[in-house]
Amino acid sequence: MTRDQAKPLLNYISNHVNLSDSEEDELIAIINYRKYLKGQYLVQQGDICKHSSFIISGCARTFFVDDKGQEHTIMFAIEDWWTSDIGSLITQSPADYNVQCIEDTEVIQFPYDIQEALYLKIPKLERLFRKMLERAFVASQKRIVRSFSLTAKEQYIHFKKQYPKIEQRIPQYMVASYLGITKEFLSKIKSQLATE
Amino acid sequence: MTRDQAKPLLNYISNHVNLSDSEEDELIAIINYRKYLKGQYLVQQGDICKHSSFIISGCARTFFVDDKGQEHTIMFAIEDWWTSDIGSLITQSPADYNVQCIEDTEVIQFPYDIQEALYLKIPKLERLFRKMLERAFVASQKRIVRSFSLTAKEQYIHFKKQYPKIEQRIPQYMVASYLGITKEFLSKIKSQLATE
Numbered sequence: 001m002t003r004d005q006a007k008p009l010l011n012y013i014s015n016h017v018n019l020s021d022s023e024e025d026e027l028i029a030i031i032n033y034r035k036y037l038k039g040q041y042l043v044q045q046g047d048i049c050k051h052s053s054f055i056i057s058g059c060a061r062t063f064f065v066d067d068k069g070q071e072h073t074i075m076f077a078i079e080d081w082w083t084s085d086i087g088s089l090i091t092q093s094p095a096d097y098n099v100q101c102i103e104d105t106e107v108i109q110f111p112y113d114i115q116e117a118l119y120l121k122i123p124k125l126e127r128l129f130r131k132m133l134e135r136a137f138v139a140s141q142k143r144i145v146r147s148f149s150l151t152a153k154e155q156y157i158h159f160k161k162q163y164p165k166i167e168q169r170i171p172q173y174m175v176a177s178y179l180g181i182t183k184e185f186l187s188k189i190k191s192q193l194a195t196e
Numbered sequence: 197m198t199r200d201q202a203k204p205l206l207n208y209i210s211n212h213v214n215l216s217d218s219e220e221d222e223l224i225a226i227i228n229y230r231k232y233l234k235g236q237y238l239v240q241q242g243d244i245c246k247h248s249s250f251i252i253s254g255c256a257r258t259f260f261v262d263d264k265g266q267e268h269t270i271m272f273a274i275e276d277w278w279t280s281d282i283g284s285l286i287t288q289s290p291a292d293y294n295v296q297c298i299e300d301t302e303v304i305q306f307p308y309d310i311q312e313a314l315y316l317k318i319p320k321l322e323r324l325f326r327k328m329l330e331r332a333f334v335a336s337q338k339r340i341v342r343s344f345s346l347t348a349k350e351q352y353i354h355f356k357k358q359y360p361k362i363e364q365r366i367p368q369y370m371v372a373s374y375l376g377i378t379k380e381f382l383s384k385i386k387s388q389l390a391t392e
Contacts, residue, residue, distance in 0.1 A: 119326075133329035145268060
């Protein structure tokens with residue numbers, strides 16, 4: 001891919017670690033640009049996840065479908081976020097989750113098979129991913145805490161704060177599924193909030 | 197601390213990355229051995245977390261107390277596990293969680309203020325922590341999924357599998373609080389399972 005296409009990723013990286021020009025060139029040589037259409041999958045439940053994807057534009061949803069056919073939304077990702085099924089990626093076993101594009105989505109992909117070699121070559125990238133994982137882990141623990149301690153209404157208010165630009169972009173049933181409530185209950189919460 | 201005291205940690209590390217003798221010596225020079233008594237805290241909600249702790253013996257529980265005074269259990273940690281409030285550690289802001297010893301507990305502590313310098317000196321340790329974080333993040337996401345898709349009974353069965361050696365060591369109310377149910381409901385589940 002071209003340096004120009006990689007610009008959003010290089011900007012993102014430069015907020016966390018400083019790569020030299022030659023390190024940037026090495027990186028650009030191994031990452032790939034890919035455009036997915038709305039409805040297409042970056043990862044499908046049951047497949048083996050082969051990439052970490054950095055989103056340049058668009059929006060993707062991570063969800064899984066349980067034995068009863070029920071969808072559960074794990075997370076959303078938009079511009080400047082990463083997405084993948086990390087469990088599948090690090091064990092190279094079938095993915096638990098689907099990552100599906102809610103909009104046409106442009107990504108930069110890191111192929112997993114060269115990721116460990118890349119870390120050895122450019123340790124600053126291992127630093128970047130270590131730091132990203134720290135934050136992702138903290139956010140994930142906080143979500144567990146919220147599910148314990150907040151009401152559905154409080155969780156919805158938090159969701160709006162956490163994803164301020166996303167709510168207009170996604171169907172309401174996905175927001176409900178992220179909160180672990182029904183679409184009807186979400187409507188009720190929203191009309192309650194509107195009258196407060 | 198002595199090489200002998202560090203043995204459990206060095207064994208653990210050798211399962212993931214290979215340190216040279218001199219790298220092990222550098223590590224030993226900066227980590228600390230500490231014994232906590234049952235009931236003492238490794239981290240207290242509101243304090244700034246200063247260490248990552250590797251447990252040599254004993255058992256610690258991570259929990260938080262919400263505005264209503266209700267305790268919520270996030271995780272347990274026993275021999276060969278790590279514990280800390282990572283959110284507090286990486287931002288050096290007040291901890292959201294308590295980490296309290298359920299038994300007398302021996303730990304090896306990595307001081308946070310030298311952790312980044314340590315990674316620069318021994319990149320293999322950054323690799324170790326990156327890999328640990330990947331697994332911790334995956335486990336945390338799976339817990340969110342279980343809370344969505346499994347009944348309390350199924351979650352309890354999973355808990356027994358995940359923590360096979362812990363259940364006998366901790367009070368039942370902590371297990372209930374980990375599962376997000378009441379002590380009474382847990383008793384009911386257990387007597388149901390006993391008759392199956």
